[in-house]
Amino acid sequence: MVNQIHRDKARRLLYHQQELRRVECLSIIHDLSIPSEVRFRSLQRLNQLNRNGSRTRFRNRCIATGRGRGVYRFCRLSRVSFRRLASQGLLMGITKSSW
Template identity: 40%
Template sequence: MAKKAWIARNKKRKELYEKYKDKRQKLKEEGKWEELQKLPRNSSPTRQNNRCSLTGRSRGFIRKYGVSRIKFRELALDGKIPGVRKASW
């Protein structure tokens, strides 16, 4: 389980991104780079991390399912992800 502060920080970054998304896009189209730099750093989409929705783990994230590799394996073996089963040959 990731630290609560890391999860909260990432959530705050997502909220800031949503708040400034339109303004950021408008400034980029107009080419006003100085004003763009004055926006909060955390409002940039590249500052966000992909995190597991169950544990908050940032590494080993599987984008298609929104969970880390560890939780993905547990859920797949329990049969909770439709269409996924363990490979054998």
């Protein structure tokens, strides 16, 4: 589990390092007023960038356990951790519903 967390952190760091180059290449590729050979060179540069630097490679993970599934975006906790913390009364404003 720890290895997956470190891998995801490394991907996020790589994304932030390559973000400007990636956006630059994509804007050149999509601009049809630029000559096709320049656009093609920009496409090759984009393909040479590391794949792990892509935004689609990250995974939302629980900040408490590192679980990759069932993670709520608003608090970045997995459903299991959220329920455990809520049951202990550690989350403000969260009450168990009953009707």
